[in-house]
Amino acid sequence: MGHAYMGKVLRVDLSSGKIQEEVIPDEVYEKYLSGLGLGAYMLYKNIPKDAEPLGPDNMLGFLSGLLTGTGSLFTGRWMVVGKSPLTGGWGDANCGGTFSPAIKRCGYDGIFFTGISEKPVYLSVAKGKAEIRDASDLWGKDAIETEEILLERSIGKKKPRVVCIGPAGEKLSLISGISNDRGRMAARSGLGAVMGSKKLKAVILSGVKRVTPHNRDKMKKLSKKCNKWVQFQPPFLTGPMTAYLGAMLRILPTQMVQDGLLYKIMLRKWGTVSMNQASIEMGDAPVKNWLGSNKDFGPKKSKPVNPDVFTECETVKYHCYSCPLGCGGICAIKGKTGGEFSETHKPEYETVLALGGLCMNEDPDSIFYMNELLNRAGMDTISAGSTVAFAIECFEKALLTTEDTDGLELSWGNTEAIVALLKKMIKREGIGDLLADGSKKAAEKLGLNSMHYASQVGGQDLPMHDGRNDPGYNLHYAVEPSPGKHTIGSQMYYEMYQLWKRVKNVPKFGLFSMIYHKNGKYVADETKAAFGAACSKYMGLLNGAGACMFGAFMGTPRFPIFEWFNAATGWNKTPEEYMEIGARIQTLRQAFNVKQGIKPGEVKAGLRALGLPPQKEGANKGRTVDLETMMSDYWREFGWDPQTGEPTTSSLDRLGIEDSKNNL
């Protein structure tokens, strides 16, 4: 009888070259799961206070999920954790692909790096042996070239799996990420720069160990049932018609509690780009650096990025490990890029909107091109697009002139200039050097009032979901220990997760509240805080499991995460007990931030993203978000100090997080 996890991690000190295994006690898994939770446990324990994020004391961890390899579905995401050089606090990013099971096949739940190598290196784990190898010849290569070279060098029947950085990480760009599977990125938190600072170019893993779940039959049964829902795929709208779906959601004064099955259908048909036009129309997608609205980038302008455009050039659809949905794809782009690139991963919604509407760029070919440029460079497309939009606004407001931009006319929608600027950012050349660390760092250097144009929270550029449309996003952008992320919670996520159908003591939507007036969404009250806290705890679980939120969107009755946990581990915990684990993971990450000097109360979006002043037209006209009330209520839900956001001694006691108290 197995228990889902491997029970040990690999520790690599790049300064000394020492490699050793560390056994993780069972109770750690029961308290924190694996993935994000195990990462929090390791980082809190091992990263000293005030550690320099790009220094030897920072720890960079690659983790698999607790449920990865157990026969559950949607549970193949790997996670990278470290102290973020971008935010100065907790940093994490996760990614699909195939790297998560590769970690477990090598017999580990995670691989943790400390120290700094003198020269570029990569870690190879193969046939049960871990080695640090010279990567001098790989340094300077882009992420895809690096992966190709490493795979060519490998021997054996089983294809190894690689994560690596591109030139952006090498050049310590604080918006650089870590790539696997030819450009799929764990993009956020600037952890590519941490990898670059350690001179760690890549990790290549090849192993044959298998995970043994506690009850394989039960796992199969649960997954089979879940898969039936995934396979439910009725005919759906055409791409351009999705704009009208968004417009309808905007115009109607009421809305139904959202059922994620609809989103699952769209994701399966198109991938995340399914929401491109709908999001703009409903006010979910920020436009023109959060200044504009659907009025500025209406259906005519956004039609070139309607979902069909992306599937029309899609040559292959692909699935991440253990995923039955398959939102990924490879697009042929030779003709779109003048022959420079032959293919690219199907751009994600975030990428399309950040490099499209946010910069008022109407040219879809340029988006395919920039997607590939950024994937190869290993740079976060969200932060890159957001920083370009910031630069354009600075140029429009005459804070930057052509003298500063090496002659680039950075006007809205000037595709040529946008592409040229992005290339400069990747190379850290001229103005690109100023912008390569995201909009906040650029604003700090540029000075004057440019911080008002930086759409970021705590240093991380904001994603393409507008908290003026769903204030839950704004809440999570601020309260999440790794701020500025859209993959944690919102009212829409809460509705789709349908937690109330499995978990007691969370707000319910019943028969009579299935349709509600939209105005209610914009009132900051305790229910919204409860939505927020539940989303954070639930995402803690999902990230501990290595699960994909797109599966979770189908709702707990169709996505049996709690049941999978018990069947895989042999534990017999209730959903409430699992939510408590989610709370523990969240609290330990918050404690990590406090230990590292972050003041949670000071981490929040700028005025514009909060609707101050409110927009004068468009989907979010007149809306303002009372973020401070929401933050305070949210912290109260966790039992933290409602004024400062710091975990209280009693909250740490209740969750059994003993060792962090001395640091608070």
Added chain:
Amino acid sequence: MLPSYYEFFNPVKILSGNKALDNLPYELDQLGVSRPIIVSDKGVVKAGLMKHVKAAFDSSGMTIGAIFDDVPPDSSSKVVNDIAVVYRENGCDAIVAVGGGSPIDTAKGVNIVISENSDNLMEFEGADRLKKPMQPFVVIPTTAGTGSEVTLAAVIKNTEKNVKMGFASHLLFPKVAILDPRMTITMPPHITAATGMDALSHAMESYTCLQKNPLSDAYAFAAIKMISENLPKAVEDGNDEDARSAMANASTMAGAAFSNSMCGMVHALGHSVGAICHIPHGMAMSIFLPIGLEYNLEKTEKYVAELLLPLGGMEEYTKMPEERRAARTIVLVRKLQQNLYDLCGLPRNLKEAGVPRNKLESIAQAAINDGTLTFNPLEMDEKDAMNVLNEAYTW
């Protein structure tokens, strides 16, 4: 484009230059007076400036009738009445104000009660309430910012009601203003900076607000050029007499401009934050000026764009495309703000100025009732004011 109708009036004789103060007795003599009262404050005395005034009288044969050198920073009707008593007791026949905004406005109040032969300043509050000929009145400014030496207005606190009273009449204009660089040379850097930004706000609001006219424009334009070229110099090196002199002249020109064209929301907000949080006026002007310019931009873009020439110079103006000149003007105001912050710590936002965030609503309410808002190009309601204040709170 010319306004269909406008008035411009500025009858103040200006004496400017090194040792201009030495001409004071002659000017008083020309005004037919022989026993002036000197109205000043302790700051002027402490800075040793009064000795220049007394020295001017030394060989003139003219006698100083009385000296009142205890005007407080936030002067009041009580102080006005106290000085009027001194004036009468000593048989004075003219008023010489030496100082910044407070002694000058107080002296204007004294002139009102003496000339109207009244002991109740309050009955003259408002515009054009004065009827009788005024006492000869000379102003020697020791700051370069308020422009009070050439304005028809005064603000004095009513101690009984704890409100500020405004007085405006063309009779309140001084007869003579003396701009002697020796009188501003001891001004510390942060006051030089704040008062200089006050002058800039007068000039820029004058050029962009509703009652602008060709003559006020000319004064404002010239003032902005001088401020841009000399304010950082005067802050950096207080002994730079040329810079001091230029700032004194700029302040006077800006005063002449705004007293004819009036000001707008920058002053409305500045008055309110001053009244509620006791933030020095110039500091408030510095914080609100770029934000006010930006707020009004949809109506004033053309004018703000024109101001790039005096503010940034010919090269900056010509190289900047026309459609971005207005924005660049605002950037240069912010660069000046930053420069002054670096030089002497002049706050760039309300947070740095020590304004509590929970006061913003009261400030917004007060601002929308401020008279200067009448002349602002765009309307501003309480919500608008809150948005502006929120922006002004952070840099």
